[in-house]
Amino acid sequence: MNQQAGLETSKGLVTNVNNRRFGLRDKMGYLFGDFGNDFFFILASSFLMVFYTDVYGISAAAVGGLFLIARLWDAVADVTWGRFIDTRKAGPKGKFKPWIFRMSFPLVVTGVLMFVHIPGMSDGFYLAYAFVTYILWGTLYSTVNIPYGSMASVITSDPVERTSLSTFRSLGASLAGLIINVVGPLIIFVDNKADANRFFLTAVIFAILSLSCYMACYSLSTERITSSNNSKVKTNFRATLKGFKKNKPLIWILIASLAIMTCFMLTGAVNVYLFKDYFGSAKALSMMGLIQTATIFITMPLIKPLVARFGKKETASAGLLLAAIVYALLYFMPNLSVNQFIGVMTVASFGTAFFNMTIWAFVTDVIDYHEYLTGLREDGTVYSVYSFARKVGQAIAGGLGGFAISAVGYNAQLKAQSQDTLQGVHTLATLLPAVMVFIVFLILVFLYPLNKKRTLQLATDLRENRSL
DSSP, X not given: OBTTTTEEEETTEEEETTSOOSOHHHHHHHHHHHHHHHHHHHHIIIIIHHHHHHTSOOOHHHHHHHHHHHHHHHHHHHHHHHHHHHTSOOBTTBSSHHHHHHHHHHHHHXXXXXXXXXXXXXXXXHHHHHHHHHHHHHHHHHHHHHHHHHHHHHHOOOHHHHHHHHHHHHHHHHHHHHIIIIIHHHHHEETTEEOHHHHHHHHHHHHHHHHXXXXXXXXXXXXXXXXSOHHHHHHOXXXXXXXXXXXXXXXXXXXXXXXXXXXXXXXXXXXXXXXXXXXXXXXXXXXXXXXXXXXXXXXXXXXXXXXXHHOHHHHHHHHHHHHHHHHHHHHTOTTOOHHHHHHHHHHHHHHHXXXXXXXXXXXXXXXXXXXXXXXXXXXXXXXXXXXXXXXHHHHHHHHHHHHHHHHTTOOTTSSSOOHHHHHHHHHHHHHHHHHHHHHHHHHHHHTOOOOHHHHHHHHHHHHHHHTO
């Protein structure tokens, strides 16, 4: 240990012991990061499709194509940016935090531009404008989200503390979701119809809130661990790829994340049509959003003791099984009232909350396992590969969402949709997530190898390796 510099070194890593201890300030800072991310991410996921179909007049199939292309491009941007970040040296404020500060400003401006509506333009103009602004926003989102997600592994190396970061990150996303899903429909819809001016007003409000959250994340978070192997990152990409192929936890968490992101994104888009057309109450989305967030608050104090006793894999798997069962039950109960539907759906939300609040801790475990296999600490690269899978899932969901809504016969020009169309929307919102969530449950239980015992052993092995 270098007492003068206040540094503690171990194989490729430098820890600044003069930094304050990990605590609530770090958790709140990390919470604000995803709070800022999800003001626009959830807004776009939940309402951008209906903005494009009902305000711009773009067909649902064309919107699906746009989402597919944009998300595939974003997936490439994620990996490119993650690799770029790993080749940068850490500055006085760390390696990742400065990029959150620099890129958040253009990101929120582009987010507002997505919801600009210029009356009287041609269909071709609206489609082209949607392509340009949405793809630009997605690219800039990568420049903020990749350093933000990678930062968790350098804030602390303790597995339990990382679970706390994952929990607070999920809480931040849930708070953003609460505001968007509860307040959003009340502002956006007028007489159950999407209003262009209200969309723009909502985007401006969320832009201000988003930027404020990013600044809070930058101010409150502290990077404690610095990698000293930046030069190796530039020359060992072949070793990185070789490590990826051997990293079974990474492979299976990528597949699980792709499936779950496809599921959540698809149901998020479909739910707008479910409540607006099937139940005839777009504003009921507010109640659904409020209850979903309430399940997060109920789950939050349970996560740490459950993970400590049973493990992340075991806790998340149990929640997914519960959610899959409830979604299947909803499919077989098509005659529920909107309030009854929301009541039953609450149980499914409770189940998925266990997965959502531990997933980011899974990612830090996968980053550690990569270091165990290769000896390289490549937080940005590994996280960007994980984000790649999520973006592919978003691409699939975006494409499927538009195509599926179109396939069941949705027509924005009709005052009322046909009964077959409404039943198709109900099936998309219930049976499809039941199947996909159950698949992810099977992946975690039978294929993802890092159970509680192996995760604890991994942390011990890494400490031993770093001390050599």
